Amino acid sequence: MAASLQVDARGRSCPEPVVMAKKAVDQGHNDFTVLVDSEGARENVSRFLRSQGLKVQVEMRDGEYVLRVNG
């Protein structure tokens, strides 16, 4: 768990957060977290990951979103 991948997509313009999450999926990861800091990025990344058949849990922390992803 400690070594699990964390994708830091905070502050990135569209579509980078989704592209970064896609890269993790393409590399075969199915258990990782994505950090984003805008509602738009949260929606886009969640929508993409769910379309890939992954489960996404969203937590809000200090105005940022932690998306926990697992297959």
Next chain:
Amino acid sequence: MERWKILLAGSLVGFFGVLLVKFGNPVNMGVCVACFVRDIAGALGMHRAEMVQYIRPEIAGFILGSFVIALFFKEFRPRGGSAPLIRFVLGFFLMTGALVFLGCPLRMILRLANGDLNALVGLFGFTAGIIAGIQFIKQGFSLGRSYSQTRVSGYLMPAFAIVLLMLLMAKPAFIFFSQKGPGSLHAPVALSLVAGLAIGAVLQRTRLCTAGGIRDAVLLKDFYLLWGLLAVFLVALLGNLLFNFGQFKLGFVGQPVAHSQHLWNFLGMFLAGTAAVMLGGCPLRQTILAGEGDIDAGVTVLGMLVGAAFSHNFGMAASAQGVSANAQIGVLIGIVVVFLIGLGVIAHNLGMHRKERIGIGS
């Protein structure tokens, strides 16, 4: 699930696009961010093209509508610092391209919905530009992350919007208002402002973006935003047929505020599409982001304003008469500059990536 929201948002934009024409805006220019920013640049005296000078309240409405709704939903978040000068330049040349096509991507959809087939050529160019932009992103193009900024910096663009509205009301002698041409045609101020506020608020909630619609469909097979664009088109088409039927005309020739130089319609929108993908959103989306505290988007809007002024000052804007030599050179320079920026950023990012992999730097 969420699709009805984006369909409603697109429908609203299409509806106001038709309604504002019905009440006085130039034909096929119910809502056009490029045209309106150009008109504002003219009204402020940044260019002296007498036909296109008016403070369009719609633009102020987009910014303020987004600002207020973002405050309400606690999404107003001042942030910035992601390559501001590059964004300014991309905004500048996005405008060069849009003003050669004669309209932003939104007006392209509205033109298409009124039978203007030149806009179809523009759409091909825009799509090709978006695909080019996607290639840059796939190769590692990124303008880097933004960081939280002071609250006051997020208020600057909404304040600018309010100043514009005050100037529109007060009409001081140093503000220019067209006596003829597109700049003289406008819906009543209150209607334009309400339309702008409504669109600004709804688009802040739904993130509708003309570049994003095609980009996400191509890059991610995600059709969410594209549904919104389809709604803009269908509602505007239906609205034009019902309410503006006398002005509906299918074809290439004699379309309002348009020309039929296909190559330049294509290349103008190609430039706009590439720049929009690099910026992370179309001109409309940039104004919405500028309202919700994205200072980089604010810088982009200012780049568009200055770009519009230069387009007219340097004779680079097309007109219904066609595309001048200056306009052709402007588009080609724009494409070269945007591609050089893209390659420069990729080269830098690849270098950083390599350093990280072998453990140099952070």
